[in-house]
Amino acid sequence: MNILYGYELSILQGTLLTLELSILSLLISMILGLLGALGKLSGSKALYRLINAYTTIIRGIPELVLMLLFYYGGQVFINWLAESVGYEEYIDISPFIAGVATISFIYGAYMTETFRGAFMAVPGGQLEAGVSFGMNKIQVFSRILFPQMLKFALPGFGNNWLVMVKATALVSIIGLDDMVRKASLAAGSTNKPFTFYIAIAFIYLLITTVSNKGLAALEKRSNRGERKE
């Protein structure tokens, strides 16, 4: 197989990095989203305002601008911090960490809204039923609210994942060797940009198609208790 002029392995490595970055960011943004949703619903006004500012600001600014801000700004900030505690050497943030941190932080805001909506969608009667059985708060949360919430969160969660996988393409701009950058490098040395960009476009299509199938199956499973019309 030599359709990519000997760059097959390089593109494959880029694909793996894209997947690694996406999955790691997904996990972190889910944790951030859960914490954010619980904070927003906790009843504390100060906490609500703080998290609301986070979700509004993050969702109002393009990912690319945030990524450039965190990448260049984070570099300056870390070094300023290191210098002020007496560390002399220059610290270089790895683009991978900058990428994961930025994407997780951005999608944490989207996940917060997804989970918040899902928590609110669980019918109050179910929680009351739990209480009437003598469950304590933690039991109601872990046995009723949380598992029921997952079902409502699934469509939004799937959508966030699909948008996020595509957003990881932006890390190529801050110098991370993902699929897009590998394709750019190969395109530069072979003078075949169309071939390489189309090739990675199809890999993205494959990822989104497989994700869609998986999400549809999950959704079907999560609705198995629903009454059929």
Place this chain on the structure above:
Amino acid sequence: MDFSIIFENIGIYLDGLWTTMQLVGFSLFIGLMIAIPLAILHSVKNPIVNMPVRAYVYFFRGTPLLVQIFIIYYGFGQFEWIKSSSLWYFFENAYFCALFTLTLNTGAYTTEIIRGAIATTPFGEIEAAKSVGMTRLLALRRIILPSALRRAFPAYSNEIIFMLHGSSIVSVITIVDLTGAARIINSRYYSPYEAFITAGLFYLILTLSIVFICKRVEKKIYAHFVRTC
């Protein structure tokens, strides 16, 4: 932080803002114009008619905007026949390529939004149209489309914001939009905070204004649903 460099260079940002608004405005307008007929073709049962539309929507929704813009701006140059044709006058121009990609991208997402709205038209509305003797075309023009477009609006307002944020990617192919302006200031003064926070604020204000306007429009087009009793 020293925001005086921003005030000294505010002209670059304002030019960038204008470029962003132009690109987003034009692409949204043309994208909507192509999306309405495509959504209708998508709903046609004949696969020869709906397959090309499906493929177009599938490709542009399943791949990152960054890859799409690379395919068109860098990729098309790979073909001698494009380079030697009069089309090259357009495709060697970064601004044209940016507008072209953004339009195709929003066209695909908008097609999907309108298709979804058409597919969920209440049976009663179509039956009512049939019962008064409307032909299919007349029903489409008078009943189905107005009803579907109205129901598509909330999703479409999200698409407007999506486009505003997506347009920041054009800065990667040398266009000085809002993000491009920030990148120039950052590289000139090495001041990532001032540069990107300023751009972020502009985007935030634009986003919140769009949300505000869309809410007003929504109120207007849903006015007949408001119960006064």
